[in-house]
Amino acid sequence: xxxxxxxxxxxxxxxxxxxxxxxxxxxxxxxxxxxxxxxxxxxxxxxxxxxxxxxxxxxxxxxxxxxxxxxxxxxxxxxxxxxxxxxxxxxxxxxxxxxxxxxxxxxxxxxxxxxxxxxxxxxxxxxxxxxxxxxxxxxxxxxxxxxxxxxxxx
Amino acid sequence: xxxxxxxxxxxxxxxxxxxxxxxxxxxxxxxxxxxxxxxxxxxxxxxxxxxxxxxxxxxxxxxxxxxxxxxxxxxxxxxxxxxxxxxxxxxxxxxxxxxxxxxxxxxxxxxxxxxxxxxxxxxxxxxxxxxxxxxxxxxxxxxxxxxxxxxxxxxxxxxxxxxxxxxxxxxxxxxxxxxxxxxxxxxxxxxxxxxxxxxxxxxxxxxxxxxxxxxxxxxxxxxxxxxxxxxxxxxxxxxxxxxxxxxxxxxxxxxxxxxxxxxxxxxxxxxxxxxxxxxxxxxxxxxxxxxxxxxxxxxxxxxxxxxxxxxxxxxxxxxxxxxxxxxxxxxxxxxxxxxxxxxxxxxxxxxxxxxxxxxxxxxxxxxxxxxxxxxxxxxxxxxxxxxxxxxxxxxxxxxxxxxxxxxxxxxxxxxxxxxxxxxx
Numbered sequence: 001x002x003x004x005x006x007x008x009x010x011x012x013x014x015x016x017x018x019x020x021x022x023x024x025x026x027x028x029x030x031x032x033x034x035x036x037x038x039x040x041x042x043x044x045x046x047x048x049x050x051x052x053x054x055x056x057x058x059x060x061x062x063x064x065x066x067x068x069x070x071x072x073x074x075x076x077x078x079x080x081x082x083x084x085x086x087x088x089x090x091x092x093x094x095x096x097x098x099x100x101x102x103x104x105x106x107x108x109x110x111x112x113x114x115x116x117x118x119x120x121x122x123x124x125x126x127x128x129x130x131x132x133x134x135x136x137x138x139x140x141x142x143x144x145x146x147x148x149x150x151x152x153x154x
Numbered sequence: 155x156x157x158x159x160x161x162x163x164x165x166x167x168x169x170x171x172x173x174x175x176x177x178x179x180x181x182x183x184x185x186x187x188x189x190x191x192x193x194x195x196x197x198x199x200x201x202x203x204x205x206x207x208x209x210x211x212x213x214x215x216x217x218x219x220x221x222x223x224x225x226x227x228x229x230x231x232x233x234x235x236x237x238x239x240x241x242x243x244x245x246x247x248x249x250x251x252x253x254x255x256x257x258x259x260x261x262x263x264x265x266x267x268x269x270x271x272x273x274x275x276x277x278x279x280x281x282x283x284x285x286x287x288x289x290x291x292x293x294x295x296x297x298x299x300x301x302x303x304x305x306x307x308x309x310x311x312x313x314x315x316x317x318x319x320x321x322x323x324x325x326x327x328x329x330x331x332x333x334x335x336x337x338x339x340x341x342x343x344x345x346x347x348x349x350x351x352x353x354x355x356x357x358x359x360x361x362x363x364x365x366x367x368x369x370x371x372x373x374x375x376x377x378x379x380x381x382x383x384x385x386x387x388x389x390x391x392x393x394x395x396x397x398x399x400x401x402x403x404x405x406x407x408x409x410x411x412x413x414x415x416x417x418x419x420x421x422x423x424x425x426x427x428x429x430x431x432x433x434x435x436x437x438x439x440x441x442x443x444x445x446x447x448x449x450x451x452x453x454x455x456x457x458x459x460x461x462x463x464x465x466x467x468x469x470x471x472x473x474x475x476x477x478x479x480x481x482x483x484x485x486x487x488x489x490x491x492x493x494x495x496x497x498x499x500x501x502x503x504x505x506x507x508x509x510x511x512x513x514x515x516x517x518x519x520x521x522x523x524x525x526x527x528x529x530x531x532x533x534x535x536x537x538x539x540x541x542x543x544x545x546x547x548x549x550x551x552x553x554x555x556x557x558x559x560x561x562x563x564x565x566x567x568x569x570x571x572x573x574x575x576x577x578x
Binding site for chain 1: 282339401406485
């Protein structure tokens, strides 16, 4: 069941588009804001709300990088692995992050604090390497200073 | 030297001009002027200005608009979409315009909207541009409060609604027809053309999709005329251009310069040359999906025509520099990994071929390359050539690969003969 808060936020999007389906990505983001990810159950409930079949909605959900169909940690770390960041050493950054957390890319730490995901070019190539945590952008990130960033996210 | 696109962008870290300050700086003048012109006259001015689309393909902007059905029989609503889905690796120019001067984009969009008589405008923004989203939201609200958006703009008969659409992330959304599908709440697969979006786009209605930088040029062209716009450029393509450089240069960054500035000037004067201890080997002139250029091309002028003559494309104009401490094969693996991952899976040469190419490059990097691998990569560049797929993702993916096979052939050979990456 969608909560009334979720339903309200989703319905607020309807006026910007000519049909309900066009709202589906915004709607899945609403679900994620409240629940962290889009479970099979919420996908089914949402599909009904938008006059779509669950399969139609899942086809959309699985296409986009930032719709999560698996649970994620309390904080999502996006680490840019595109070409400018690669030239500037994002591999080292990636290795440091994952070995320190004891997880691989796409995984969540045991305590549920962090999920680390690779992301395509963050569009800040003059300050490579770059990463984002919960939507906060970090530029010119040095592997040795990664803990200074992460400690802000409990 | 005039820098119309960036003149209002604060360089001290301050936020962008608000509605009032933007107006004081001459903002929204072009809207007042445009509303007293006919849509056909505006299109004509833009055609004469030689403005070419800044998203990468360089299609003449005025010509694009001329395909939109006009007059009383034209289908409505018509749509205008600002493509702010900047996801081309190595590209960070639209971010500057979106964060630095959101009212300039809105003004440009209203002018284009009026020229094609659009009823609804969307800004299609990538989700990771959080600051841009916040600033655009505020600017759109201000424009509505001041009757620059909504019903009867500035007391005229023209009305335009504008919405911010925040995407959920996928490179394919930047492709014109993929973007339309994404806005409709579908997978961002490309659509077959014809029909072209200008005739049948969003929800089957006439739609114009333009890159952010293209739209930001519009107010200045309408204010100052096509001759002024052409005079900004060193070459036949009109205007200024946002050029950028990333990689191991001394001062990576972004600069508004006359269209047709040479690669050498951008690289040496603005980016400060290479960092100490590394040497220049080559560059991708405008994002990941452009062919490498090398030392011999440094005096090429960066515009759509001249870079093409040199065997590449200007693309987005943001260069990615390869140095002699970075492995070209590793760089190619990174690029093809990106393209293979971002392929939407619609066309066989793309989903199959790009993965194949990526695996070969990975094997080479890991010392598992086979004698026939270079031929197989060469085959892929033909298999994925233009004309074999619905959109330009796969042909774009082949541009750095085909040129690397040409310019860095020895590096590939070394990987094969030594069974390892010589840089590791």
